[in-house]
Amino acid sequence: MKKTTSLISKKHYPILDGLRGVAAIMVVAFHIFEAHATSHLDQVINHGYLAVDFFFLLSGFVISYAYDDRWGKMSITDFFKIRLVRLQPMVIMGMIIGAVCFYFQDSVLWPTIHEVPIWRTFIVMLIGFTLIPLPISMDIRGWQEMHPLNGPGWSLFFEYIGNILYALFVRKFSNTALAVLVFLSGCLLIHLAVTSPNGDVIGGWSLEPAQLHIGFSRLLFPFFGGLLLHRIVKLTTIKNGFFWASLLTIAVLAIPRIGGSENLWMNGLYDSLSIIIIFPLIVFIGASGEVTGKYSTKICKFLGDISYPIYITHYPLIYIYTGWAVGNKPSFQEAFPFALLTLTGAILLAYASLKLYDEPTRLWLKQKMLTYKSAFITVK
Template identity: 60%
Template structure:
């Protein structure tokens, strides 16, 4: 996941895309909260397809990268590009790892039996490794969920985001539209194949350092990210003069909330739905968002706020989810019993994200930009 703030002052933001990223990020939190009560059974999950927000983030990222950088390579080096991306993304990666470590021992429960056997020294080492975003092998798992970033699970998608940026800068930025289209079509075929043949008929996966999960992660990355890049280059925008943000936000909420399709006997139906959303609906939403305009001050403020907190809230919220999961496990709590605490977690995640943004992320990025990119501004 990334944002449009690239320190390229001559290019305006797509305000609606900023806002939509925030909407999707909040839907991820709600999805994770309800997921705690589903015991891993997506057939009964409320906000059932919330995990598709990651695929939507990848598409937004590809579109914004193309918009921000495609026409600047004649005056920008690879080093400058990577500095910009690291400055934009990595401070909050570090914050997410620190928050994960700070809240780690508050998550002890029957769901996470390994926590009580994890020493402070091991925790600090894993936190430092998490700050680098390097994937950790399964033997370093201190939670039992096979996460390659066990203190802050969602960091796995930033790992793939970095890979996409590297592929773009080294190779794919040089592709013409035909070559890029061929790549995107091939990636779409992999998306359909994976979604139709997955054991549970979904695109879930990518967070573990093993061959199967890495394959799923790359499948989830390639079409959305480079499909977004292709959409940016083609300039296929759907022009909506009024309420574009609200229409797009509603579509995202509906897509991510649709109940599981097909049941246990017809997993392919759910897979078909997910591949259709990723390949067709997400590009339409991005096109509508990029082609639309924010006409009112109220909508503009909402888009700005949601855009500002979208990345911080995504990368820092999950340690709070771990705590909520531990509480549910320790108390065998139902959804009804958990609703007040869900609201508390959601409000706390927003507050944590906003504080991280204003007190840490923005000041750090300004200083790093002044030091390493001053000549480029």
């Protein structure tokens, strides 16, 4: 019989789960409005892309909370197994959904099924299951994505890199060494944002030097900043924490473009300061708040449950919506029923994927792969 390690379950942060869901829904809305914008200067829900950086910070905070004090009883292999079980099933589902939608897509934006053989799509899907990034030469869509069947896979690729760096090296850092890393990463992020040709931190999804620079710059500060935040922060008690943290999250992601086309650096400064100052504040509020009401508890749980599934499965629907919007050029008023259908469909698809596939698959994988008992504690 395999030996197991039993640890007492830790306190859960339901508000942080709820905030993840709020941000995920904002991402879907951001991508829907993106199909109707002429550029990021005039897009509604203008800063929805910052949700990725918010997710990185949340991940760093929660991973530090869940694992920092368990390394004496947990191996690196245990940690990697736990993270694979948590993340990989929905990566696979997202790629399958992306392949199906790619095959049936019909728009002037995308190549037709006659231009991309099924066998090539199948190979791209199989590679996507592993999250190994594809070179631009293997792109089948034309957007130069490292995962052309499901674009948001790029952020999961960097999420895994953050996990690997944490497990192999950064978990051993003293708070001083970690603070130095976070400070330097913050400088890198600010430099990227204020010198960006577009005045923002958008990017990271291609396997080429400029995009990889963006991806690593977006990962390092928030992920390890979240780790440092958990290590040094002293939580307090904040009333209505979910309300205030959600309001701040929505405001940061929805605020119009700063500075216009004449002062692009101003928007870059907004991006970097949001990531460096406001997002840690939101996480602090969320971790310090309590959820006591029955309905608030249910809302946070629901939003937390669908947050990862909706993020990793919604984009194939966005490809379809964007192709339709660009091909037909409707006003947003004309497109509103289809936009609402896309948003609702993304939520329903996420919930169905969660209940019918992700939860049963993760339970089976835990029973087959994991001998470390604390792995059964849900870490989002």
